Amino acid sequence: MLSEEVQDSSEICPACDEDNSRRLPRYGKVYGRYVCRKCYFGFANRRQFAYLIDVILLVILRSLVDWTRGIGFWEIEPFNLQSALISLAMTLLLLIKDGFNGHSPGKALLGVLVLDDRTGEPAGFWASFKRNLPLLIPLVWIVVAFQLVKGHRWGDKWSHTKVVWKKYKDKPPFAG
Numbered sequence: 001m002l003s004e005e006v007q008d009s010s011e012i013c014p015a016c017d018e019d020n021s022r023r024l025p026r027y028g029k030v031y032g033r034y035v036c037r038k039c040y041f042g043f044a045n046r047r048q049f050a051y052l053i054d055v056i057l058l059v060i061l062r063s064l065v066d067w068t069r070g071i072g073f074w075e076i077e078p079f080n081l082q083s084a085l086i087s088l089a090m091t092l093l094l095l096i097k098d099g100f101n102g103h104s105p106g107k108a109l110l111g112v113l114v115l116d117d118r119t120g121e122p123a124g125f126w127a128s129f130k131r132n133l134p135l136l137i138p139l140v141w142i143v144v145a146f147q148l149v150k151g152h153r154w155g156d157k158w159s160h161t162k163v164v165w166k167k168y169k170d171k172p173p174f175a176g
């Protein structure tokens with residue numbers, strides 16, 4: 001007689017259609033559906049690395065801007081106002097980064113995409129702005145890094161967004 005667990009483990013992964021042998025136990029859910037171990041960690045790691053890439057790009061951009069300030073490229077006076085405006089622009093970039101047809105540079109590289117949960121269309125700049133607001137709170141990115149493993153993270157619900165793995169975007173648990 002088959003136990004419930006054995007029957008459950010006979011299902012295939014809804015995302016990659018691969019077999020059962022590497023399915024996670026109960027906690028391995030993305031958007032409420034069990035997926036295989038490869039998909040579970042593959043999706044989470046893609047999102048985490050995408051964020052890392054975006055932050056690194058912003059740091060590089062900031063360094064470049066500071067370099068142009070060093071050679072007197074910016075005419076804005078006083079210097080403090082210049083600093084404030086540049087910081088504001090950097091913050092704005094962090095907030096709207098997922099609005100490029102649902103992609104930030106990191107997400108584009110890692111093959112993930114932000115969609116509007118209601119329409120299935122790629123997120124725009126306003127949705128990106130809203131979903132990334134929590135990241136401005138110090139250290140929240142650490143919480144988010146763990147939350148995103150399950151699917152939604154802080155900021156997704158009220159901006160009606162979800163991140164999907166492009167390769168499997170038409171399949172559960174990413175579609176619908």
Ligand SMILES: [Zn+2]
Nearest residue numbers: 013016036039
């Ligand atoms: Zn899978």
